[in-house]
Amino acid sequence: MTFDLQSLLLDAAELAAIVLFILGLRFLSSPATARLGNRLAAVGMLIALVAVLYSTHALGWWAILAGIAIGAAIGFFSALKVKMTAMPQMVALFNGAGGGAAGLISSVEFFVSVHPYGWTISVSLVLSAIIGCLSAAGSIVAFLKLQELMTGRPITYKGQQVVNGIVALGIVVLGVMLIATQGVDPAWVFLAMLAAALLLGVFFVLPIGGADMPVVISLLNSFTGVAVAITGFELNSNLLIISGSLVGASGTLLTILMGKAMNRPLTNVLFGAFGSGGGMETSTSSGGQQNVRATSVEDVAVMLAYAQQVVVVPGYGMAVAQAQHSVRELADQLEKRGVAVKYAIHPVAGRMPGHMNVLLAEANVPYNQLYDMDDINPEFPRTDVALVIGANDVTNPAARNVASSPIYGMPILDVDKAQNVVVLKRSMRSGFAGIENPLYELPNCSMLFGDAKASVSALTAAVKAV
Amino acid sequence: MNHGPDLFQLLTVFILAIFVGFEVISKVPTTLHTPLMSATNAIHGVVLVGAIVIVAQLFGGGTPSTALTVLGICAVALGTINVVGGFAVTERMLQMFKKREPAKK
Numbered sequence: 001m002t003f004d005l006q007s008l009l010l011d012a013a014e015l016a017a018i019v020l021f022i023l024g025l026r027f028l029s030s031p032a033t034a035r036l037g038n039r040l041a042a043v044g045m046l047i048a049l050v051a052v053l054y055s056t057h058a059l060g061w062w063a064i065l066a067g068i069a070i071g072a073a074i075g076f077f078s079a080l081k082v083k084m085t086a087m088p089q090m091v092a093l094f095n096g097a098g099g100g101a102a103g104l105i106s107s108v109e110f111f112v113s114v115h116p117y118g119w120t121i122s123v124s125l126v127l128s129a130i131i132g133c134l135s136a137a138g139s140i141v142a143f144l145k146l147q148e149l150m151t152g153r154p155i156t157y158k159g160q161q162v163v164n165g166i167v168a169l170g171i172v173v174l175g176v177m178l179i180a181t182q183g184v185d186p187a188w189v190f191l192a193m194l195a196a197a198l199l200l201g202v203f204f205v206l207p208i209g210g211a212d213m214p215v216v217i218s219l220l221n222s223f224t225g226v227a228v229a230i231t232g233f234e235l236n237s238n239l240l241i242i243s244g245s246l247v248g249a250s251g252t253l254l255t256i257l258m259g260k261a262m263n264r265p266l267t268n269v270l271f272g273a274f275g276s277g278g279g280m281e282t283s284t285s286s287g288g289q290q291n292v293r294a295t296s297v298e299d300v301a302v303m304l305a306y307a308q309q310v311v312v313v314p315g316y317g318m319a320v321a322q323a324q325h326s327v328r329e330l331a332d333q334l335e336k337r338g339v340a341v342k343y344a345i346h347p348v349a350g351r352m353p354g355h356m357n358v359l360l361a362e363a364n365v366p367y368n369q370l371y372d373m374d375d376i377n378p379e380f381p382r383t384d385v386a387l388v389i390g391a392n393d394v395t396n397p398a399a400r401n402v403a404s405s406p407i408y409g410m411p412i413l414d415v416d417k418a419q420n421v422v423v424l425k426r427s428m429r430s431g432f433a434g435i436e437n438p439l440y441e442l443p444n445c446s447m448l449f450g451d452a453k454a455s456v457s458a459l460t461a462a463v464k465a466v
Numbered sequence: 467m468n469h470g471p472d473l474f475q476l477l478t479v480f481i482l483a484i485f486v487g488f489e490v491i492s493k494v495p496t497t498l499h500t501p502l503m504s505a506t507n508a509i510h511g512v513v514l515v516g517a518i519v520i521v522a523q524l525f526g527g528g529t530p531s532t533a534l535t536v537l538g539i540c541a542v543a544l545g546t547i548n549v550v551g552g553f554a555v556t557e558r559m560l561q562m563f564k565k566r567e568p569a570k571k
Contacts, residue, residue, distance in 0.1 A: 021509050022490060028502050029494040035560040038505050042553045045512060049549075052515045060525030060538070064518050067539040071514075071546025079554035084562075090555060091504050094511075098548035101513045104541035108520050111534055112527065120473045221507055228513045229483075233476050235516050241476060242483040247510040249487025254503060347496055354499030361562040367497050 006055065013051030014239040020044025021243055025250070031367055048239060071097075084362040085319045088217060088352035089146035095221050096139030102132030102227040103194065109234060110190050116182030124233035125183070126175045129190075130197045131227040137201025139220050142213060145205070146351055152210030161271065164203050171196045208270065211316075211393065213351045215258045215269050222251025254353055261347035261373075262410050295446035297455065300385075300422050301462030304330075307384035309340040311376060313413055314356045315349050317390015317425070321452035327389060328363040330460040337463070343369055344376040344386075344413050346394035377414045386418035390425070390452050396437045421445040424455050501559045508552025514545030 020040045027037025056064070075094070082090045106129035113121070144150045174193035178185055208216050229244025231237075259266050304310055312331065318324060331341040343365065349356045357370055371379070380386060388395055391413075398405040399412045415421050416439050423440060427449055439445055448455050494502050521538040524530045530538070 017512075021512075022486060024505065024509075025487075025490045025502075028498060028505055029490075031495075031497060031563045034498055034501055034563060035557070038501070038508075038553065038556045038560055041505060041509055042557075045508070045549055045553070048512060048515055049518070052518050056518060056522035059522040060535075063525070063535055063539050064521050064542055067517070067521070067542025068546050070539075071543035071548075072550045074543070075547040075549070075551030076554055079551045079558065082555065084559075087500065087504075087555070087559070090551070091500075091507055094504075094548050094551045094555070095507050097544040097551070098507070098510050098513055101517050101541045101544040101548065104537050104544065105513065105516050105520050108524060108534060108537050108541065112524055112530070120476070218503060221503055221510075225506070225510045228510045228516075229480060231513060231516050233473075233480075235519055236476070237516065237519070238476075238479050240512060240516055241480050242486075243509050243512040245480050245483035246487040246490070247506040249484045250491035250502070250506050253488055253491050254499060345496065352500055353503060354496055354501070357497045358500045358559050358562070361559070364562070367563060370497060372496050 010051050010055045013047050014237075017044040017048035017051075017239060018242050020047070021246060025246065083322075084324075084359055085322055086147070087358060088213060088350075088355060089143045091352065092139045092142040092146065092217050092220065095217070095224050096136045096143065099132045099135030099139060099220075099224040099227055102128050102224065102231045103136060103197075104132075105231055106132065106234065107190070107194065110183055111187070113183065116184055118182065119179075121234055122179050122182040124230045126178050126193070128227050128230040128234060129194060130171055130175060131223055131230065133194055133197035134201040134204070135220050135223040135227055137198040138205045138216070138223070139201075141202050141205040142216055142220065145210060146213060152213075154209040155206040160203075160207060164200065167196055167200045167203060171200060204270070210351065211348075212269050214348055214353050214355065215255055215262075215266070217352055218251055218254045218258060219266075222248045222255060225249075225251055258348055258353055262407075292440045293446045295422065295448055297448065297458045297462050300446075300448055301459055301466055303385055303420055303422070304334060304339065304387070304459065305337055305463050305466040307334075307339050309342070309379070309383045310334055310385045310387060311342045311344050311379065311383045311415075311418065313344045313346075313386060313388045313391050313395060313415055314360065315346075315389065315391025315394060316351060316355075317392075317452050319350055319355065319359055319390070321390065321454075323389060323453035323456050324359040324363040324365075326453050326456040326460065328360070328365050330456050330463065331365070333460050333463045341369065342371055342376065342379065344373070344415075345370050346373055346391070346413050349391055349394055373411060373413055380414045380417040383418040384420060386415040386421045388415055388421060388423040389456065392425075392437055395423075395439055397442075398436070398438055402438070415439065416442055416445070419444065422448055424448050424450070424452050426451065497563075501556050501563075504552060504556040504559060508549060508556055511545055511549030511552050514542065514549050517541035517545040 021044050024037040024041030027033040106125045109125055145152045174189055225244050225247030229241050232240030334341050345356050395413050395415045397416045399407045399410040524538050
């Protein structure tokens with residue numbers, strides 16, 4: 001009887017965790033309740049963990065506690081230390097950890113289970129091992145790219161897709177072997193499959209450029225979700241299945257939303273090798289554009305100080321320069337003078353969905369001053385100055401009218417329709433070979449060269465002095 | 467002896483949860499995409515529960531080999547990193563989403 005009571009308690013705890021996860025996600029959909037949402041989900045996690053720890057009867061307790069202690073120390077310390085600008089790579093690493101855990105669970109299961117172990121386990125074990133490894137390896141490459149430990153540019157070579165195809169085929173063959181025999185194969189078959197899955201994870205992220213990273217991170221997040229859900233099939237756990245598929249579904253949805261925002265199908269992001277680092281960074285083509293007008297801090301300060309409405313368009317360049325606090329100070333100065341300041345957030349600005357929102361929130365910019373693309377575009381004709389800070393492709397009018405441009409059809413922020421456009425960039429030459437931005441040659445556009453943070457601080461001082 | 471769980475019952479749960487996932491998420495504004503991604507990231511850290519179960523199972527069959535023990539500990543550690551890091555980072559981000567009164571000037 002005691003046994004029944006215990007499994008009843010465990011089931012009840014898992015159910016509570018599931019409900020808290022769903023409620024948590026629900027509350028995350030409004031800025032006012034988002035914190036509560038996160039905490040509800042965390043409480044759900046705690047309940048599930050306490051229940052499962054209790055249910056293990058202290059079997060292997062020292063190994064479990066050792067793992068938890070190590071993981072908690074690493075996770076907590078890195079979460080506390082990470083800079084807001086480095087958030088995309090941090091999320092990528094945590095995601096990789098989850099994928100890796102799923103892969104390892106399947107590995108342990110493979111080696112300890114009594115073979116043959118039935119179809120459900122055999123299929124789910126193989127799938128979760130593959131997807132988990134794929135996600136872990138892919139996340140690590142994404143991390144390396146974002147942390148700039150390796151080039152953020154797409155790495156492509158001739159026959160790349162053929163090579164990837166062969167690796168994928170290898171995974172399928174080995175996986176089918178393992179499933180067909182329900183794991184009776186020698187260990188090398190399983191290990192070879194893991195190795196191939198890790199390799200494919202690396203290969204699959206290599207050709208994806210820095211600018212497409214938000215899409216990739218979101219996709220990898222959903223991969224890990226799916227891996228976790230499938231691990232749930234393996235362990236016969238509703239909790240894992242439900243939580244994993246919640247994440248899988250939400251990650252997929254986010255990925256689709258971002259693909260739509262760029263007006264590019266996902267296949268194009270993954271295989272197109274566009275986003276050639278040029279992206280939203282402070283970079284542009286290698287000197288093809290001559291007719292740009294450089295301006296001075298003083299000129300821009302006067303222009304800003306006497307404007308009615310200024311729209312700030314932040315991009316990855318602002319993140320790189322850590323300029324968000326300076327931007328907010330500038331905005332405060334302008335607001336003191338009665339200038340209306342708004343922020344235009346392109347859905348794929350930065351390296352992570354909502355990246356700019358997080359940075360500006362860190363700098364205490366109230367979120368009701370942040371406008372989505374569709375809400376701010378009609379405002380540009382009424383705007384005196386559009387201040388573009390380290391954003392590039394998302395302001396490129398070629399997306400509207402040059403059919404040959406690689407970004408043709410991508411919805412952009414119509415900054416060119418503002419009375420004046422001031423673009424803060426490091427230089428015309430520096431950076432990677434990106435896509436030319438005809439915006440810079442327009443008569444109403446001028447360029448303020450220099451480090452974004454230094455420029456913005458100088459502008460703030462100059463506005464004060466006006 | 468492991469006998470397979472009821473596949474169709476599990477599949478039903480799986481499919482329904484996917485629908486719930488789409489439904490719940492489709493209402494999140496862009497502003498919150500990053501915290502949302504990071505929170506869902508933390509939620510898939512629930513894989514830690516699986517890691518704990520597998521380690522207990524490992525020790526349930528006598529003393530496991532060192533290699534398997536290490537694998538198990540790694541699985542638990544990675545799962546914990548995912549959970550702890552994920553929730554902590556989300557909390558840090560959300561702390562910044564404070565509403566400032568527009569009448570601050």
